[in-house]
Amino acid sequence: MADGVAKSGDTLGALGRGALRSFERTGRAGLFLLRVLKSIPAVLARPWLIVQQLYSVGVLTIVIVLVAGAFVGMVLGLQGYNILVRFNSEASLGTFVGLTLVRELGPVVTALLFAGRAGSALTAELGLMKATEQFPALEMMAVDPYKRVLAPRMLAGFIAMPFLAGIFSAVGIMGGYVIGVDLLGVDAGTFWSQMQKAVDFHEDMMTGFWKSLAFGFAATWIALFEGYDSVPTSEGVGRATTQSVVHSSLAVLGLNFILTAFLLETNA
């Protein structure tokens, strides 16, 4: 009896300590974000720092976005045609592909790819910088790592994501076109005119744009924090990189639901 009570107490204690650690870490992540945001004005005076990071988080992610976008678009073309043809509505394939990519899959899948490629690279880079004492070395050279290292990466991730999502959607639409029109025989004029008629700039394209901005912000914040807050050992950096991808992916999916509900309500 006494043993059971003691065990329950231990379990409750462990749960409590775990919850406290989570709250403490969330608070630390919030303070980290505030410091990064506070450092952004200083970075704007040195735009080449942002350009360098745009190359590493944006340009180097383009290939994976192009390939993934083409395949996703082709699958949409195939699946869409097979569903729509049952209702004699294959002429609406352009609408189906366009709306699906611009409103949902473009921003979401791009953000997941971003978290897996650019986000993990950011976390590993920062973790290794921490493990090799490069942050204290910068501080000892009177260089603020927030201004020199973190804020340029934050801005680059934020800026790059809408462009990447736009590229993903464009290539996906081309993929859907190739399958629907060239392979399955949907009329090209119908494909484009249906898409043009159904996809609204403000309601649909801007929905995708706002989502990609939010995902870029969240995924970059998580990647930077996980790297900067990592345990400075090889195991710690590895764990931080995994956590970065997992947390970013979950945050993107959760955020997508909230934003979809909010934007649908706003546009209604």
Next chain:
Amino acid sequence: MNADQSSPSAPPATGPDVLISIRGLHFRRGDRVIFDGVDMDIRRGAVTAIMGPSGTGKTTLLKLISAQLPPDAGTIHVEGRNIHGLSDDELFEQRKRMGMLFQSGALLTDLSVFENVAYPLREHTKLPESMIRQLVLTKLHAVGLRGAAGLMPAELSGGMARRVALARAIALDPILIMYDEPFSGQDPISVGVLAKLIKSMNDNLGLSSIIVSHDVAETSAISDYVYVIAEGRIMDHGTSSQLGATRSEWTRQFLDGLPDGPVHFHYPAREYAADLFGD
């Protein structure tokens, strides 16, 4: 000479020859006490060694002096100013006058040797490129690595990386350089070269140096004053010759590397036989 620590409330030492004055320093990590009321003065123009067994907080002391860590209590005055009372901007200004050589070198791995040394100059000065090149080559020449300017950090040996880090640390002509275990993991030639370099730069450039090390022979040879720390306090201090004549059993054991004495080799544990065969 045994430690004679003043009270924690004692005022910081002043005077033109005192660069750093530490009073009543307390610091702990979790439940473990690292410093328990340490008082220490670092003289200008001198090479001061901080020695002690591993894990006694020597590197932590450097981090406290450079305000990378805040103390739990006590004060650290650098050039007469409480370094932990400075604003961020004031702290960064102060750090331009302090260099630190990290144990790993801490070179920026995406920059070449030349760019690593040029980094603080590019960040804090508006010097023309030609002058930056001259300054960088001068600093690299001082550490014997002018020929390695084009190499990347991954292409350097441990000793070379530390010498590049040293060139970077003196790029802004600081008044103080702190060396964190400069000799650990180095071959005898590198140890000799680094020791000579530290002493000659200190004397020729008019620097003040703090060396954290447990390499007794090399560090004592180039130090003007030595503090031996352990168990959260200063166990002994004095010049190398004063420490050589110490009657402290603890200091004797540390300096001579004796296995038996007040410092135990074994981490605290229950009785050996009981551990092996059970109670």
